Amino acid sequence: xxxxxxxxxxxxxxxxxxxxxxxxxxxxxxxxxxxxxxxxxxxxxxxxxxxxxxxxxxxxxxxxxxxxxxxxxxxxxxxxxxxxxxxxxxxxxxxxxxxxxxxxxxxxxxxxxxxxxxxxxxxxxxxxxxxxxxxxxxxxxxxxxxxxxxxxxxxxxxxxxxxxxxxxxxxxxxxxxxxxxxxxxxxxxxxxxxxxxxxxxxxxxxxxxxxxxxxxxxxxxxxxxxx
Amino acid sequence: xxxxxxxxxxxxxxxxxxxxxxxxxxxxxxxxxxxxxxxxxxxxxxxxxxxxxxxxxxxxxxxxxxxxxxxxxxxxxxxxxxxxxxxxxxx
Numbered sequence: 121x122x123x124x125x126x127x128x129x130x131x132x133x134x135x136x137x138x139x140x141x142x143x144x145x146x147x148x149x150x151x152x153x154x155x156x157x158x159x160x161x162x163x164x165x166x167x168x169x170x171x172x173x174x175x176x177x178x179x180x181x182x183x184x185x186x187x188x189x190x191x192x193x194x195x196x197x198x199x200x201x202x203x204x205x206x207x208x209x210x211x212x213x214x215x216x217x218x219x220x221x222x223x224x225x226x227x228x229x230x231x232x233x234x235x236x237x238x239x240x241x242x243x244x245x246x247x248x249x250x251x252x253x254x255x256x257x258x259x260x261x262x263x264x265x266x267x268x269x270x271x272x273x274x275x276x277x278x279x280x281x282x283x284x285x286x287x288x289x290x291x292x293x294x295x296x297x298x299x300x301x302x303x304x305x306x307x308x309x310x311x312x313x314x315x316x317x318x319x320x321x322x323x324x325x326x327x328x329x330x331x332x333x334x335x336x337x338x339x340x341x342x343x344x345x346x347x
Numbered sequence: 348x349x350x351x352x353x354x355x356x357x358x359x360x361x362x363x364x365x366x367x368x369x370x371x372x373x374x375x376x377x378x379x380x381x382x383x384x385x386x387x388x389x390x391x392x393x394x395x396x397x398x399x400x401x402x403x404x405x406x407x408x409x410x411x412x413x414x415x416x417x418x419x420x421x422x423x424x425x426x427x428x429x430x431x432x433x434x435x436x437x438x
Contacts, residue, residue: 178418178419179421182418182421214423215421221423222421222423222424224362224366224367224424225367225368225369226367227367229367229369229372229373267367269366269423269424270423271423294367
């Protein structure tokens with residue numbers, strides 16, 4: 121059976137249909153999960169897509185963290201459910217404490233909208249399972265606050281535990297250690313600034329994002345209860 | 348129930364040292380146009396004010412600090428300063 125993906129919709133999210141279309145094109149079924157939802161039962165994976173949840177008021181993700189759905193997302197993640205945060209979704213996951221660190225404003229003080237090359241650093245996370253380490257993917261970014269930062273102890277921990285999932289080949293935004301994506305200790309929660317859903321069709325100029333989304337669908341498939 | 352008093356709270360949030368501050372940098376770059384070229388170390392932050400009912404000034408400070416640390420500032424990249432002062436008569 122096709123994995124069933126829940127795409128979390130906050131007020132101000134704007135990449136939800138891109139995410140749905142991308143994973144459906146790859147064989148999944150997907151539906152919106154409103155930010156007031158208090159259950160994620162029946163989903164094989166959750167995606168927190170990009171946009172400006174709650175208008176990015178205060179800080180990106182700062183208010184979204186208090187949406188009722190985030191308790192659901194946290195419980196789902198604690199149970200080992202795959203959770204992916206893309207761009208603003210990554211910011212929400214850091215604010216919610218499901219991923220370490222924070223996304224500060226880009227070095228160079230510019231909003232960046234460009235295609236980057238990212239290198240896959242791990243083949244054992246919800247978003248990269250089975251993707252050979254060293255694979256380079258052309259995937260766009262679209263952000264002002266995408267400059268990943270954390271304290272030295274956290275960075276050492278991320279390195280030691282192999283939790284840096286993606287690195288920029290040519291760092292566009294000043295992220296510490298070229299980090300484009302990280303995961304939690306359980307490897308089932310992954311946040312990344314690049315938008316794989318925007319590189320999932322030849323019409324979009326790159327299909328490289330589909331490599332990551334297909335890996336997510338494999339993870340979701342494995343997580344799904346046997347039908 | 349203990350009588351509560353009203354307090355005025357001000358929370359100032361600034362980016363930590365070493366965190367990129369594009370607003371501060373841009374403001375600083377604009378200042379020479381005013382003929383002021385001696386201004387340095389400009390930092391832009393946020394200021395929040397709210398009223399708070401609490402049993403005592405120390406209780407008010409404790410509550411306001413929770414607001415600052417858990418919502419108004421992200422401790423990974425920001426630092427906050429909380430000021431509490433009594434306002435008005437006992438409620």
